[in-house]
Amino acid sequence: MTSKATRLYPLPPREITAEGGIYEDLELPPALPPARRGDSPPGSPRPYVIINMVASIDGRVAVGGKSSRLGSAVDRRTMRNLRSKADAVMIGAGTLRSERLSLDSDRTFGAAQPLAVIVTKTGDVPLESNLIGHERQRVLVLTTGVEGENGTSRSCGEARLLRAPTTPSGDADLGSALRILQTEHAVDILLVEGGPSLNHSLVSQNLADELFLTLAPKLLGGPQSAALALLEGSPLQSPRAELVSVYLSDGELYLRYRLR
Amino acid sequence: MTSKATRLYPLPPREITAEGGIYEDLELPPALPPARRGDSPPGSPRPYVIINMVASIDGRVAVGGKSSRLGSAVDRRTMRNLRSKADAVMIGAGTLRSERLSLDSDRTFGAAQPLAVIVTKTGDVPLESNLIGHERQRVLVLTTGVEGENGTSRSCGEARLLRAPTTPSGDADLGSALRILQTEHAVDILLVEGGPSLNHSLVSQNLADELFLTLAPKLLGGPQSAALALLEGSPLQSPRAELVSVYLSDGELYLRYRLR
Numbered sequence: 001m002t003s004k005a006t007r008l009y010p011l012p013p014r015e016i017t018a019e020g021g022i023y024e025d026l027e028l029p030p031a032l033p034p035a036r037r038g039d040s041p042p043g044s045p046r047p048y049v050i051i052n053m054v055a056s057i058d059g060r061v062a063v064g065g066k067s068s069r070l071g072s073a074v075d076r077r078t079m080r081n082l083r084s085k086a087d088a089v090m091i092g093a094g095t096l097r098s099e100r101l102s103l104d105s106d107r108t109f110g111a112a113q114p115l116a117v118i119v120t121k122t123g124d125v126p127l128e129s130n131l132i133g134h135e136r137q138r139v140l141v142l143t144t145g146v147e148g149e150n151g152t153s154r155s156c157g158e159a160r161l162l163r164a165p166t167t168p169s170g171d172a173d174l175g176s177a178l179r180i181l182q183t184e185h186a187v188d189i190l191l192v193e194g195g196p197s198l199n200h201s202l203v204s205q206n207l208a209d210e211l212f213l214t215l216a217p218k219l220l221g222g223p224q225s226a227a228l229a230l231l232e233g234s235p236l237q238s239p240r241a242e243l244v245s246v247y248l249s250d251g252e253l254y255l256r257y258r259l260r
Numbered sequence: 261m262t263s264k265a266t267r268l269y270p271l272p273p274r275e276i277t278a279e280g281g282i283y284e285d286l287e288l289p290p291a292l293p294p295a296r297r298g299d300s301p302p303g304s305p306r307p308y309v310i311i312n313m314v315a316s317i318d319g320r321v322a323v324g325g326k327s328s329r330l331g332s333a334v335d336r337r338t339m340r341n342l343r344s345k346a347d348a349v350m351i352g353a354g355t356l357r358s359e360r361l362s363l364d365s366d367r368t369f370g371a372a373q374p375l376a377v378i379v380t381k382t383g384d385v386p387l388e389s390n391l392i393g394h395e396r397q398r399v400l401v402l403t404t405g406v407e408g409e410n411g412t413s414r415s416c417g418e419a420r421l422l423r424a425p426t427t428p429s430g431d432a433d434l435g436s437a438l439r440i441l442q443t444e445h446a447v448d449i450l451l452v453e454g455g456p457s458l459n460h461s462l463v464s465q466n467l468a469d470e471l472f473l474t475l476a477p478k479l480l481g482g483p484q485s486a487a488l489a490l491l492e493g494s495p496l497q498s499p500r501a502e503l504v505s506v507y508l509s510d511g512e513l514y515l516r517y518r519l520r
Contacts, residue, residue, distance in 0.1 A: 008268040009508060057473060057501060057517065058490035059319015200481055211479075213317060217503050217517065219471075221460055221496035227489050230318035236481035241317060243477055243511045248269060251503045255513075257317065257477065 003074050005249035020106070021077030022247045022254045023212070028085055028189055046178040047190040049207055051199055052082050053230055054214040061194065062228045063220060066099040074249045075214045079193075080106045082212060086114045086191035088140075088181060092198035093120035102132035103193075113137045115185060118159075119198055121145040121172075127159060134159075140185065144172030174201055200233030208259050211241065217251040263334050265509035280366070281337030282507045282514045283472070288345060288449055306438040307450040309467055311459055312342050313490055314474040321454065322488045323480060326359040334509045335474045339453075340366045342472060346374045346451035348400075348441060352458035353380035362392035363453075373397045375445060378419075379458055381405040381432075387419060394419075400445065404432030435467055460493030468519050471501065477511040 005018035016022075028048055054071040055061045063069040071079075083089050083105035091103065096118060103116040116139045118125050125141055127134050139159040164177040181187040192202060202208040213230070247254035265278035276282075288308055314331040315321050323329040331339075343349050343365035351363065356378055363376040376399045378385050385401055387394050399419040424437040441447040452462060462468040473490070507514035 006269075006271070008271075008273070008506060009266075011266070011268075011273055013268070013271055013273060055319060056499070057471070057515075059315060060489070196484075203479060204481065211317070215475075215515075217501045218499040219463060219491060219496055219501055219519070220499050221464065221491045221493050223494070224456075224485075224487065224489070224492050227319075227484065227487055227492075229320070229484070229487050229489070231479060231481045232484050232487075233481050234483070236479055239316070239478040239480050241477045241479055241511075243508070243513070246268060246506070246508070246513070248503070248506070251501075253503070253506070253513075253515075255317075255475075259479070 003249065005074065005247050005254075007245065007247050009243070009246040016247075018074045018077070018249050021074060021079070021081035022249065023078060023081055023085075026082075026085060029209075045182060046175060046207070047087070047182045047187045048209050049178070049190045049192060049202060050082070050086070050210040050212060051192045051194075051202070051208050052079060052212040052214075053194055053199070054079075054216055055230055056216050056218045056220045058219050058221065059229050060220045060222060060227060061196065061230055062098070067095075067194065068099060068101065070216050070218070071214050072216070072250060072252055075216070075252060075254075077106070078214065078254065080104070082191055083114055086189045088115040088117050088185065088187040088190050090117040090119060090142075090190055090192045090198070092195045093118050093122070093125045094197065095193070095195040096130050097124065097126060098195075100130045100132055104133050104137060114191070115140055115187065117142055117181070117190075119144060125159075142177055144174070144177075174205055175207055178207060196228055196230060196232035200231040203231060203259060204233060204236055206260060210244070211257045211259055213255045213257065215253040215255060217253075263509065265334065265507050265514075267505065267507050269503070269506040276507075278334045278337070278509050281334060281339070281341035282509065283338060283341055283345075286342070286345060289469075305442060306435060306467070307347070307442045307447045308469050309438070309450045309452060309462060310342070310346070310470040310472060311452045311454075311462070311468050312339060312472040312474075313454055313459070314339075314476055315490055316476050316478045316480045318479050318481065319489050320480040320482060320487060321456065321490055322358070327355075327454070330476050330478070331474050332476070332510065332512055335476070335512060335514075337366070338474065338514065340364070342451055343374055346449045347447040348375035348377050348445065348450050350377040350379060350402075350450055350452045350458070352455045353378050353382070353385045354457065355453070355455040356390050357384065357386060358455075360390045360392055364393050364397060374451070375400055375447065377402055377441070377450075379404060385419075400441075402437055404434070404437075434461055434465055438467060456488055456490060456492035460491040463491060463519060464493060464496055466520060470504070471517045471519055473515045473517065475513040475515060
């Protein structure tokens with residue numbers, strides 16, 4: 001069966017086959033000159049950062065703790081498709097702990113796999129049990145906890161470790177960590193796939209350039225205490241996003257927003 | 261300034277002026293014959309129920325406890341526009357307690373105002389302080405608490421009271437209450453504007469026919485404990501919704517879903 005999708009916006013509408021997912025012809029911006037990147041310290045280069053998530057109409061990003069049950073087959077192909085545009089795919093360790101998942105792109109094209117980056121504060125990173133394909137993918141564990149606080153080495157197997165620099169106040173300096181990803185690991189395009197705390201850290205520090213959101217035509221419900229939203233953290237100061245494009249496939253909306 | 265909006269879906273796209281909000285030409289289904297309504301007990305008539313909400317991209321339906329800050333001027337006109345199609349506008353008392361609001365439609369047309377229905381379990385309904393225009397609108401307070409448990413009469417002024425019938429297990433029977441609204445108060449079209457618990461009660465009991473969701477192009481963030489979502493309650497059993505139409509105005513998406 002051939003999957004179809006329609007680009008609704010920008011106009012005019014255009015029907016596409018969605019065999020390979022949405023965004024097959026996506027071209028992300030080339031590395032911007034440092035002066036165009038507004039993060040701190042000003043002028044420093046860093047990867048172009050996109051976030052990709054799937055949510056229900058009622059704003060839930062996981063069903064029973066797992067996001068994998070929420071989207072359609074087209075959404076899953078779109079996810080792999082975005083990975084194939086990225087040099088690295090980043091997730092929070094909490095997301096990895098909650099479900100077995102893979103971070104690879106579509107292998108049928110024989111393309112190089114993106115670097116998998118797992119962000120952890122506690123060091124509890126169940127790579128061998130939960131990261132499908134960890135043995136054939138380069139994996140980097142980015143630790144953001146205080147030195148000596150975590151026991152990362154116990155559970156990360158062959159993965160390389162990168163300790164995030166700290167700010168003068170002692171917090172993890174994500175911006176500096178991203179710059180190291182670019183300069184030492186050749187990550188020009190970074191795809192982030194949650195969870196909510198990692199998304200929030202990047203967005204609130206102006207480190208995320210775009211959000212790709214699949215809106216699944218489902219109402220999940222569930223108590224507030226279990227309601228994982230797209231972002232989790234303090235209220236954001238500059239909440240405005242700019243809608244770039246809208247695709248539709250079988251009731252599922254694929255929304256792309258520019259965040260900066 | 262003339263506000264513009266584009267219907268993106270169904271195709272072909274069509275540009276409209278949005279002076280009076282989206283859905284100016286909306287025609288809701290006429291009252292269905294009882295046999296077509298699937299609620300319990302089967303075959304009973306009830307109003308056609310639509311829910312209208314505004315949410316941020318990250319699924320929040322309120323900023324600092326207030327939904328009024330989330331949408332644009334076009335969204336607020338759309339809200340009044342939907343009210344003008346309804347015989348009654350229903351909200352939960354918690355929503356009324358959280359902010360001063362009005363439930364009237366656009367008075368410039370001189371149309372009859374919809375009946376305001378406030379649903380309360382506890383009887384704490386601050387009509388006089390928080391319902392703007394309560395003195396010129398018919399108000400009905402629908403109590404769903406156990407008899408004798410609430411002190412509704414103390415705070416509802418001139419409002420009429422309707423005690424929801426109870427199911428054999430002693431819970432409030434919302435379906436029966438809706439049927440009373442139709443038979444005794446001539447409510448054929450009921451518009452519900454939250455909050456999350458009331459939305460959930462209606463959707464989970466198959467008493468909601470459509471959802472109108474405005475997706476504001478904003479990322480709000482905020483801690484999970486303060487994250488009001490569209491629905492709040494137990495996980496839903498049949499979560500699928502059907503996308504009916506998509507409008508776009510200045511980055512704001514107006515989504516219409518059929519729920520049954």
